[in-house]
Amino acid sequence: MSELLAKLQSQFPQLEFKEQYPLAQHTTVKIGGPAELYCETKNSQDFIALVSFMRKNNLPLTLLGWGANTLISDSGITGLVVRNTSQTITILDSEGHTTRTFNQQEQERIAARWQSDSQKGTFTYEFSDLDYDESEAERVLVELDSGVSLPYAINILIQQGITGLQWYSRIPATVGGAIYNNIHGGTHFISEVIKSIAVIDEQGKSRVLDKSELKAGYDVSRFHETDETIVSAVFSLYKGDTQKAAYVAREWAVRKAIQPQRSLGCVFQNISNEVKDKLGYPTTSVGYIVEHVLNKKGFQIGDAKISEKHGAFIENVGNATAKEYLEVIRTVISQTERKTGVKLKPEIFFLGFKKSELAGIV
Ligand SMILES: Cc1cc2nc3c(=O)[nH]c(=O)nc-3n(C[C@H](O)[C@H](O)[C@H](O)COP(=O)(O)OP(=O)(O)OC[C@H]3O[C@@H](n4cnc5c(N)ncnc54)[C@H](O)[C@@H]3O)c2cc1C
Structure with missing residues (x-):
């Protein structure tokens, strides 16, 4: 031993x-x-x-x-x-007192409730037709533990008459991971509905951060620069139109269902609008560059393969290693830089690597 x-075992015999x-x-x-x-x-x-x-x-x-x-x-x-793995969801009153608590301890990975159960949907990554503004609706405070599965939270909250997270339907995420990276669904970022975040700082002290301290941007938050741990967050959600929210969540899930699941989502951050215009591309999506500029859809090293369905996703089609996955990323970055002058930035995180292994990537 x-x-x-x-x-640790003597300090925490219950764990x-x-x-x-x-x-x-x-x-x-x-x-x-x-x-x-x-x-x-x-x-x-x-x-x-x-x-x-x-x-x-x-x-x-x-x-x-x-x-x-x-x-x-x-x-x-x-x-x-x-x-x-705590799945505790607490609905609060306006003073911050508990009104209802849900805690379905995770037995196994909870699947997104709204599966692609039909061939409906446009199967595009265009979500703007589903967008609407509910900011006039009455607010309701909800506390979510960082371990809560986002699909589970969306599901439970809509059942309880609470909306505001429907844009993140079918994103595999815990609340901690979603805040860490300030996830996006269409035009929405999760930071829009965050009120405060309970964290443990680098010295082991508990603190509550206000939303204004989050430093949230596209795929970024203060947590990229600190070693703080997210314990839970209070969200300011809506007593909105639950039928509409459920429809959006379901339709969103149908459209996202073609994305390869044995992946890490989009591996690269999209290019900026400015760069897009300069290069004369029709979209900021890196998928476009991979498909139309590099012609690299389906490119494979070992079992790590650029998806045939979405050029910014890299799939594990068998027993891919991290080394193979990194090689594919490195190839896309270097070829994009050579052909367009743009240095792509990964949107994913790397854990357990030596600096030298990530050369040319981060
Ligand atoms: C098929 C597919 C589709 C996706 N679609 C989208 C999409 O539409 N939009 C989008 O934004 N993303 C998308 N993603 C990416 C991914 O789902 C999100 O980035 C999500 O937020 C990751 O959350 P996680 O819990 O898996 O975090 P992890 O991958 O487990 O962790 C991410 C980082 O957060 C840190 N972290 C995790 N928990 C805590 C905590 N409690 N405190 C401090 N740090 C913590 C980890 O150390 C790590 O550095 C997709 C991914 C896949 C596979």
Whole structure:
């Protein structure tokens, strides 16, 4: 038994720590080596206690959510990897007091409720026809633990008459991961409806951040620059039109259903409007560049393949390694730079890699 395991097991006898635990199963792309040590916490109390202990003692800690935006190295992650699996959703009154709580502890990965169950939908990535403004609707405060699965939250909240998250339908994400990266659905960013975020700072202290401190932008938040851990967040949602929201969520899910699931979503950030205009391209999507400028749709190294359906997605079509996945990313970046002069930026995160392994990528 390692020294770290012995220390953690005596400090937290109620928690189960696993050594050399395979992490690929906790990523959508099914790639990555083991965690030196791994623990799942099932409630905020244990999550806060464990993260605070790690930070106060300066011990190596990595957070993992749904693993939908994270490439893990083939050699795995040193130190402790923690997944918060708490599914607690609390509806608050205007004073911030609890009115209703839901807590369906995750038994297995919760699938998005609105599956593509038909051939309807336009199968495009155009969502603007579904957009509407509900900012005039009455507000309602909801607290979501960082481990809550976003599809589960969307589902429960619409059932409870609460809207505002429908734009993020069928995005595989925990609330922590969604805030970390300020996810986007069409023209919406999740930061629009965030009120405050409870975090544990680098020294292990609990703090509450106001929305104004989030530094949210396109695929970015303050958490990219800090080692703070997201514990939960209060969202200012709407007592909106639930039928309309359910329709949007369902239709959104149908349109997103063709995206390859054994992937990490869009691997690259879109180019800016300015660059798009300069190059004379019809869209800011990197998928366009991969398909029409590089002609690289279907390009494959080992089992890592640029999707035939969406040029900015890289799929694991078998037993791809992180090394193969990185090689495909590197090829797209270098060829785009050579042909267009634009240096693409990855939208995904890399855990457990040496700096040298990421050369030419970040
Ligand atoms: C098929 C598919 C479709 C997608 N569609 C979209 C889309 O439409 N829009 C979009 O924006 N994204 C999309 N994505 C990307 C992805 O779903 C989002 O980025 C999502 O937010 C990732 O959340 P996660 O819980 O999986 O985070 P992870 O990948 O588990 O983690 C991401 C980062 O957040 C950190 N982190 C996780 N939890 C915490 C915490 N509690 N505290 C601090 N740090 C934490 C991790 O350490 C890591 O650095 C898609 C992905 C796939 C596979």
